[in-house]
Amino acid sequence: MANLTSEQLIGRWEDQRDLKNLMGKVCYTILLKQEDQMVERFWSRREDIALARNDGWYLGRDAVRGYYDAVYAHTAAYTEFMKQAFPEKMAKLSPEEQFGAGSMDVRPMDTSVIEIAGDGETARGIWYSRGTYNDITPQGPLSFWSVGIFACDFVREDGEWKILNMQNLTDIEVPGGRSWGDKDPEPFPEIPLFAGAEPFTAPAPNRPERLFTAYYPGRPFQKLPEPPVPYETFDPTESYGPKGV
Amino acid sequence: MNYYETRQYTDEELLVRILDKEEIKNLMARRAFYRANGQRQRELDELWVATEEYRKSASYGRNWGYYVGLDSIRNYYVTEFERKQTAALQAIADAGADVAVTPENLGWGCSSFHETTTPMLYIAGDGKTARGLWYVPGQETIMQPDGSAKCYWTMDNMSADFVKENGAWKIWHLVVCSDFFVEAGTDFQEGTLDPLTGPDPFREEFGTPDIPMVVHNPRYNLGDNYPAMPLPYETYTVQGSLSPEGHPRPAEGYYKYMKEGLKK
Secondary structure (H helix, E strand, O other): OOOOOHHHHHHHHHHHHHHHHHHHHHHHHHHOOOHHHHHHHHEOOOOOOEEEEOOEEEEOHHHHHHHHHHHHHHHHHHHHHHHHHOHHHHHOOOHHHHOOOOOOEEOOOEEEEEEEOOOOOEEEEEEEEEEEEEEEEOOEEEEEEEEEEEEEEEEEEOOEEEEEEEEEEEEEEEEOOOOOOOOOOOOOOOOHHHOOOOOOOOOOOOEEOOOOOOOOOOOOOOOOOOOOOOOOOOOHHHOOOOOOO | OOHHHHOOOOHHHHHHHHHHHHHHHHHHHHHHHHHHOOOHHHHHHHHEOOOHHHHHHOEEEEOOEEEEOHHHHHHHHHHHHHHHHHHHHHHHHHOOOOOOOOHHHOOOOOEEEEOOEEEEEEEOOOOOEEEEEEEEEEEEEEEOOOOOEEEEEEEEEEEEEEEEEOOEEEEEEEEEEEEEEEEOOOOHHHOOOOOOOOOOOOHHHOOOOOEEOOOOOOHHHHOOOOOOOOOOOOOOOOOOOOOHHHOOOOHHHHHHHHHHHHHO
């Protein structure tokens, strides 16, 4: 960094701050169940954006938006179920209070490694996330620890950082009060009141690919994505994006 | 009045100090990923001090003592660890699991991550060293021969001295101490795990430290206050550092005191 001007140096500090703030906003947008706004607010306007979950890629703007729309639609369906299951309690709430009432999904971000490209046009970052969420199931409301990774490529658009690629990988997922090391976890009993409850099911990725496997006893040792290293300019082959596209 | 209230820096110096903090936070987060990915040797090669002067005085403190010098740290952190990993994998294979005992299968059924949060970080007034403290929630997953895994939620603190070597920040003295750990799915009020007296699966993994002593006693409301919150400082001195010599209680005396205290 010896060759950078003072303005460039402080710009790089601001970039780090802005990228951390961006991922904090992603976390709070999930918490506030505003996934319908996710793509427009935080993702690049490019058509080739890409989101990865453990079982594959959502390639392209429509697919990424489709993923988040499915999350948002699930919250709406969840709300309708709760209104039918608990009509008296839900009737006391405003429509805004009803939306997702009783559910929570939070993905705090920590352990960040961030590298701004030498040319300042892109950045790469990785975060660890000790998340927790709950959902309704035929076994009633269940809460989970959901621990994993957010690994992102960012691009600067009109002076603002936007997400170009994101790998959101789940490393550990376990119901609260249980161990992820149980080889034969006892199933939860079904609860009649929740017989029609449907937990969230993600739409199928348009490029299915086993990218990561959540922990199970006997899982072969699995490395997390590598943290980024300093780089000069964006190279898709060294990115967190899909390969061979 | 402290130096930082009176010392005058140029704008350039202030910017470097601000970016130094970001570099050190990146460094310690990078360490977390290398460790989780089984890249312990890479961590020592890339992230720790490299010049002879600092290699000899590098140290790694755990609740039960200090490993001193990079050779000793490597023996504790890499060699012994891999030897125990191999033995654990052999026991799993002997119990009937369909896994070959090969270097690429080390860590089969295991997982860990120790997050870096809550950084408190000071660059020395002279800009040559730095000192930081993080809180470190995490998880350790240890495969068992019976086909299950022992899974722990862990709560550690992590403190370090850093030195700028050839323009890059490096780990010099590292202290990683457990406050508590508990098996997943159990109530930590009822836990019997203890980093001082055992059973402690992490303590048992490694050999005797070069300086065996109670580095951190997590009992009694963490009353030993070690590692303490860092304070602003002008230049590195042993006193107040994260080296074994910088520990506020003399090693031998404190060790004896704690041994006697623990027997009561």
